[in-house]
Amino acid sequence: MTQKNLPSLIKILLARLGTMPLAILLLIVLALASSIGTVLLQNQGQTDYLQQFGPLWYWVLRALGMFDMYHSWWFIALLGFLMASVGACLWRNVPRMLGEMRARKITLPDRIWKRMENQQQWEVKGTSVDQVVAQVRTLLPGWDWLQDERDGATWLRGDRGRYHKWGYILVHSAILVILIGGWLSVHYGFRGNMSVPEKGQEKEISFVQGSGVGHLTMPFSVRCNKFHIEFFPNGMPKEFRSNLTIIDHGKEVMTKDIIVNGPLYYKGVRIFQASFGDGGSDINLKLYHLDGSGTTSMAHTAVYDTWKDPTTGVSLEITDFKPYNVENMGDPGKAKKFQDLGPAVEFVLRGKGLKSVKIKSFMNPFVLGDDDRGSFMMVSLTGDAKDYQAVPLGLDFSNPKEWKLFNAFVGRLAQRTSKKSGESGREANINAFKQAVVDVFGDKRPANLPQMGTRVVQSVKTLMQMPWPFLPVLENYDQVYYTGLQLTQDPGINVVWVGSGLLVFGLCIMFYMSHRKIWLRVIKTGETGVNLHLAGRSNRNPLAFTEEFHQLFNKLQQGCGIDTKSTKESL
Amino acid sequence: MTSITMDQPQQSRLFAAIHQGKIAVLRCWAYLGFIGGASALAMFGSNYSESGYIFQLLSMSGVVWGGAGMLVGIGVGAVLTRSDDTDSPNWQSKLVPWLDGVVVLLLLMGLWTLFEPAASQISYTDQSNLVSVRTIMAMKVLFLFSAACYIAQLFAPESFIGKVASWCAWGGVYAGGSSLLLRWYESYQFLGGEIGHAPVSNLYEVFILLCCVISIIYLSFERRYRTTGLGAFVMFLVAAAVLFIIWLGSYGEADIKPLVPALQSYWMKIHVPMNFVGYGSFAVACAAGMAWLVRARLERSGKNAKLLAIFPSLDQLDQLSYRAVSIGFPAFTLATILGAVWASQAWGGYWSWDPKETWALIVLLVYGAWLHVRVSHGWSGRVLAWWSVTAFVVTLFCFVGVNMYLSGLHSYGHLG
Numbered sequence: 001m002t003q004k005n006l007p008s009l010i011k012i013l014l015a016r017l018g019t020m021p022l023a024i025l026l027l028i029v030l031a032l033a034s035s036i037g038t039v040l041l042q043n044q045g046q047t048d049y050l051q052q053f054g055p056l057w058y059w060v061l062r063a064l065g066m067f068d069m070y071h072s073w074w075f076i077a078l079l080g081f082l083m084a085s086v087g088a089c090l091w092r093n094v095p096r097m098l099g100e101m102r103a104r105k106i107t108l109p110d111r112i113w114k115r116m117e118n119q120q121q122w123e124v125k126g127t128s129v130d131q132v133v134a135q136v137r138t139l140l141p142g143w144d145w146l147q148d149e150r151d152g153a154t155w156l157r158g159d160r161g162r163y164h165k166w167g168y169i170l171v172h173s174a175i176l177v178i179l180i181g182g183w184l185s186v187h188y189g190f191r192g193n194m195s196v197p198e199k200g201q202e203k204e205i206s207f208v209q210g211s212g213v214g215h216l217t218m219p220f221s222v223r224c225n226k227f228h229i230e231f232f233p234n235g236m237p238k239e240f241r242s243n244l245t246i247i248d249h250g251k252e253v254m255t256k257d258i259i260v261n262g263p264l265y266y267k268g269v270r271i272f273q274a275s276f277g278d279g280g281s282d283i284n285l286k287l288y289h290l291d292g293s294g295t296t297s298m299a300h301t302a303v304y305d306t307w308k309d310p311t312t313g314v315s316l317e318i319t320d321f322k323p324y325n326v327e328n329m330g331d332p333g334k335a336k337k338f339q340d341l342g343p344a345v346e347f348v349l350r351g352k353g354l355k356s357v358k359i360k361s362f363m364n365p366f367v368l369g370d371d372d373r374g375s376f377m378m379v380s381l382t383g384d385a386k387d388y389q390a391v392p393l394g395l396d397f398s399n400p401k402e403w404k405l406f407n408a409f410v411g412r413l414a415q416r417t418s419k420k421s422g423e424s425g426r427e428a429n430i431n432a433f434k435q436a437v438v439d440v441f442g443d444k445r446p447a448n449l450p451q452m453g454t455r456v457v458q459s460v461k462t463l464m465q466m467p468w469p470f471l472p473v474l475e476n477y478d479q480v481y482y483t484g485l486q487l488t489q490d491p492g493i494n495v496v497w498v499g500s501g502l503l504v505f506g507l508c509i510m511f512y513m514s515h516r517k518i519w520l521r522v523i524k525t526g527e528t529g530v531n532l533h534l535a536g537r538s539n540r541n542p543l544a545f546t547e548e549f550h551q552l553f554n555k556l557q558q559g560c561g562i563d564t565k566s567t568k569e570s571l
Numbered sequence: 572m573t574s575i576t577m578d579q580p581q582q583s584r585l586f587a588a589i590h591q592g593k594i595a596v597l598r599c600w601a602y603l604g605f606i607g608g609a610s611a612l613a614m615f616g617s618n619y620s621e622s623g624y625i626f627q628l629l630s631m632s633g634v635v636w637g638g639a640g641m642l643v644g645i646g647v648g649a650v651l652t653r654s655d656d657t658d659s660p661n662w663q664s665k666l667v668p669w670l671d672g673v674v675v676l677l678l679l680m681g682l683w684t685l686f687e688p689a690a691s692q693i694s695y696t697d698q699s700n701l702v703s704v705r706t707i708m709a710m711k712v713l714f715l716f717s718a719a720c721y722i723a724q725l726f727a728p729e730s731f732i733g734k735v736a737s738w739c740a741w742g743g744v745y746a747g748g749s750s751l752l753l754r755w756y757e758s759y760q761f762l763g764g765e766i767g768h769a770p771v772s773n774l775y776e777v778f779i780l781l782c783c784v785i786s787i788i789y790l791s792f793e794r795r796y797r798t799t800g801l802g803a804f805v806m807f808l809v810a811a812a813v814l815f816i817i818w819l820g821s822y823g824e825a826d827i828k829p830l831v832p833a834l835q836s837y838w839m840k841i842h843v844p845m846n847f848v849g850y851g852s853f854a855v856a857c858a859a860g861m862a863w864l865v866r867a868r869l870e871r872s873g874k875n876a877k878l879l880a881i882f883p884s885l886d887q888l889d890q891l892s893y894r895a896v897s898i899g900f901p902a903f904t905l906a907t908i909l910g911a912v913w914a915s916q917a918w919g920g921y922w923s924w925d926p927k928e929t930w931a932l933i934v935l936l937v938y939g940a941w942l943h944v945r946v947s948h949g950w951s952g953r954v955l956a957w958w959s960v961t962a963f964v965v966t967l968f969c970f971v972g973v974n975m976y977l978s979g980l981h982s983y984g985h986l987g
């Protein structure tokens with residue numbers, strides 16, 4: 001493009017700004033542009049994008065602002081363009097429309113009479129022009145009448161919905177108002193998140209800003225006293241509730257519960273319940289050493305901490321804790337059976353020579369009906385929660401005797417096989433188990449020994465194959481939540497609501513009110529007769545107007561004068 | 572735009588007698604008065620609670636508040652209509668059939684509850700013995716049969732099949748509407764009434780609503796303008812929706828489930844149905860566009876005069892799709908705004924460029940462009956017809972596709 005072309009291009013643009021084809025084009029372009037951001041996920045981590053697109057496309061897309069496209073310069077420019085176009089179009093049309101609303105021609109030239117789709121002509125005897133005119137005015141009370149005498153005839157013009165064009169003005173101005181409101185919200189408002197652990201206090205919010213994270217300090221702090229979840233009987237969450245205290249300049253000024261759909265309002269800032277998570281619960285893991293010693297030890301740690309075993313170098317990074325884990329235990333396709341599997345902790349286990357894995361360890365054994373199937377954990381070899389696989393451990397670790405029995409059994413079994421007593425494998429097993437039972441319980445055998453025995457024998461295989469030096473099982477916990485809050489301030493919101501109201505109101509006028517015009521020419525014929533000629537049109541919804549016109553005609557025909565001789569014009 | 576006289580439909584004399592005249596006007600005012608009284612009870616009567624309100628309304632205080640409102644309404648109506656002649660159509664006579672319809676729906680729903688199994692036999696985990704399962708089945712059959720009749724009528728344009736078709740469609744509307752109300756009631760029967768909610772919370776429920784809304788809009792057109800040929804196209808879309816409902820049901824989506832916290836808001840009851848008025852009328856506009864294209868093709872081929880006779884003319888079809896959009900566009904705009912109001916309460920911002928929101932905006936832009944194409948000259952009916960069909964595809968994506976393919980804040984209606 002050369003320098004010379006540029007000004008004329010701008011001139012053309014300005015001239016075209018308020019025209020219909022451009023409006024249509026703009027609306028379509030805006031629709032297409034908006035759809036991009038719904039397909040390309042917005043505001044994700046930059047590394048995710050880099051991975052997804054490769055370096056070249058990543059830089060191209062990033063330069064175009066595609067990762068936050070609704071705030072990119074070109075999208076804002078498109079919206080600006082729309083505002084300019086709507087503005088230009090109002091500028092061009094409003095004066096004309098106001099003029100049209102005021103100027104109402106009382107007479108109709110012949111040329112237009114001919115073109116009118118809705119018209120009727122008839123005669124009334126035994127009355128006068130003035131009488132008929134007065135009758136018409138009382139018969140059709142809702143109409144806005146003008147009257148004049150021209151060319152030997154009396155003319156009546158009636159209007160209904162004369163202010164229909166205000167619909168257009170309201171709708172298009174409302175677009176401007178809404179966009180201005182949106183601009184105010186973006187420039188003078190904020191919207192960010194904070195996480196507050198129970199009993200903790202926070203003052204700063206963070207939010208996505210371009211490809212980074214922005215921070216803002218609030219003029220007050222928020223303390224979370226308690227976070228509470230309520231569940232439906234099928235395990236779906238029913239309510240998230242935070243009890244918050246606002247602390248302004250060291251003073252507790254307000255304490256209130258908030259729930260989803262029920263925010264708190266303080267000093268122009270709204271505080272919403274947005275999310276929740278673990279706020280660093282205390283976790284005690286019991287480590288069952290698998291070296292045959294039968295010993296256990298405790299690991300005391302907390303969520304988001306990493307605990308390291310000084311002797312083996314194995315580390316446990318605690319990632320999450322949940323007190324309830326409701327799962328559907330019904331067979332697929334059958335009726336659902338919801339069961340709470342109890343508290344579970346998630347951690348990543350790492351160590352020299354070990355493949356690092358993600359483990360979800362449950363505190364309680366898995367009990368189906370009356371059947372205790374022993375403790376279990378979920379293990380993901382990839383570290384992704386999608387790949388969790390249930391690993392039954394055999395033993396019920398919530399019963400310390402069972403762990404003792406297991407170790408006694410393994411010990412006795414080792415003795416027997418090393419002695420080479422000539423027993424068959426089965427016999428050796430049975431004898432070893434009998435000895436182990438005596439070792440642990442003496443002669444006071446517990447009632448559930450048979451089930452315990454099955455679990456112990458089963459777990460020999462699974463436990464001996466574990467690659468880890470110990471088995472971490474959740475022993476107890478002290479739970480703390482954090483509540484995820486969203487804090488917003490929005491000075492444009494009321495402008496947007498006003499614009500929205502105008503928009504809907506304007507649309508109703510535009511679509512449901514039509515400007516209907518009727519003309520009536522009354523001419524005296526003979527001594528006592530008058531000839532009436534009625535025509536009408538509407539600027540929209542001709543289907544309904546034709547119906548209305550017929551009703552008007554019928555009303556006038558029946559109501560004007562007494563002696564009527566109709567000369568209906570065939571249309 | 573040229574004006575067209577459509578033949579006045581042959582409304583039955585009974586219908587005219589019920590919906591015109593002084594009685595109809597006063598009845599209309601009585602309904603309005605009752606609605607006013609019931610709202611006053613909710614606002615000023617003591618201790619309003621969402622789940623208890625209906626029982627309050629059915630008790631003595633409901634009789635007092637609703638009855639008082641009704642009397643006031645009748646009084647106002649009597650005064651206002653004293654001088655006017657009430658025989659010619661007016662807004663009351665247009666409104667009253669709708670309110671009558673609602674009353675019939677409520678009565679039907681009450682009737683169905685009589686057949687509900689005993690409380691001990693209702694279980695959350697197996698909902699197959701609820702009565703609504705059967706009434707929804709009736710709706711599906713009626714709609715499918717109606718679609719078949721409308722399509723058969725194209726080839727055998729005797730008025731009898733057409734009558735059967737519309738009666739079945741009406742039957743489907745009443746079956747579907749009353750089953751939704753019944754489902755609302757049933758949702759309070761489980762788990763101690765904890766999970767009760769309006770039946771607009773998942774795809775299964777809103778599709779039933781959609782079928783009913785499309786049919787109501789079409790049937791009201793059919794009653795006002797004789798549009799019989801269009802029925803085949805509209806009910807074809809409804810039939811497709813019914814098949815989708817059956818498919819959803821086979822995935823266990825038909826169960827009544829609790830609401831996640833974000834949906835526990837009275838805004839849901841307003842926002843979602845309003846959206847479906849929009850979706851429904853856009854579907855009718857699309858059907859009119861399809862009919863336009865088919866008719867244009869038949870005209871060009873010069874054959875099938877018999878088939879053509881039952882189609883509305885091209886101009887009529889064009890205007891019908893405009894009528895439909897002029898219901899849908901304001902409704903959908905309002906629904907989007909209501910959604911923004913709700914979002915500002917639940918998520919802390921009225922607009923988050925969440926996929927569902929964005930697609931709602933796209934739908935509005937597409938129909939907005941369509942409206943501007945109509946007012947600007949030099950575009951033919953063919954472009955408009957194609958546009959209304961394509962715009963409906965966009966609409967469909969907004970309301971099913973977004974839930975299936977895109978992720979976002981609208982947890983509502985996820986599949987699988």
Ligand code: HEM
Nearest residue numbers: 017018019020023085086089168171175510939942943946
């Ligand atoms: C988001 C933006 C817009 C919306 C939502 C909108 C909405 C509407 C609606 C609903 C109608 C009524 C159509 C009908 O009567 O059938 C209309 C008419 C019209 N619009 Fe827009 N419009 C927008 C932008 C524009 C722009 C940018 C222009 C500028 C060229 C424009 C010019 C017009 C004109 C001239 C009419 C016809 C008015 C009449 O004679 O009744 N609109 N618009």
